[in-house]
Ligand code: OTD
């Protein structure tokens with residue numbers, strides 16, 4: 001197959017940043033996806049409905065001329081979030097869910113949550129109003145090995161949360177382990193997960209290939225090959241009837257922020273997102289299942305219609321630029337200077 005037309009896909013987990021940086025990156029996403037779930041980890045974080053709607057207006061204004069790209073906004077959960085705010089979110093169709101960051105787990109998560117127990121009334125309100133909870137699923141105990149933090153979180157806090165709030169819709173974001181795949185499969189129809197292209201394509205050797213590779217550093221960090229294989233299986237197999245769907249977690253940082261004694265976490269994939277997923281599905285012999293993963297399962301879980309437009313991929317290798325502009329700086333995209341097999 002050299003040509004594949006699918007229903008236009010959506011990106012169910014994306015970092016768009018703000019200001020000049022937003023203007024630099026949004027065209028890559030808008031050229032591929034009808035909608036994207038926009039993460040609220042700005043500085044300062046998007047903690048209120050008013051902030052989310054104002055951010056949405058800035059995103060709409062930054063779209064390329066004529067683009068119908070529709071940003072689906074999220075609210076950043078903090079210890080101060082109230083059940084009344086959840087009611088407001090439920091009454092605001094532009095906001096699709098609430099994002100839980102364990103405090104300190106990832107980029108700009110310092111304002112996140114340290115005690116899930118204290119937020120029980122908020123989770124009850126979310127269940128009552130059918131507001132999904134999107135979770136960065138890693139433990140934050142500094143004694144936990146960085147490669148084990150997702151499994152720790154799944155086994156501990158997440159299992160307790162699921163047990164306590166059975167009616168809550170949960171999306172476990174950017175899963176990276178066989179443990180997370182198994183948990184999502186075992187926990188009923190109100191639990192789903194997004195999977196990134198980079199966690200499907202790379203294992204942790206990519207961080208250390210011939211030297212330290214900052215552009216392969218993200219959170220959750222890349223894992224062992226057996227975990228990558230479990231993710232590919234979850235995404236591409238016929239058993240994926242809806243629990244696993246596309247979320248790039250494209251997370252741009254400037255070269256200066258990456259090439260540093262303490263480099264930022266994040267991999268930029270928006271420039272070739274659906275093309276990279278197509279490689280994964282092709283290698284798994286499952287190109288015919290790309291559409292369900294990219295375009296059907298996400299809207300079904302969130303209760304939204306599928307996109308009406310289509311997108312066509314052609315097998316026509318191209319070379320990714322070494323750098324892309326990022327505000328008044330540059331970023332290094334995934335596969336910089338290397339080939340991508342498919343083109344939109
Ligand atoms: N992971 N980088 C970022 C966020 C994600 O955990 C995430 O969702 C970021 O830069 O915002 C990253 O590595």
Ligand code: ZN
Pocket residue numbers: 106135136137173174219220
């Ligand atoms: Zn995250």
Ligand code: ZN
Pocket residue numbers: 013014015039249251
């Ligand atoms: Zn993210």
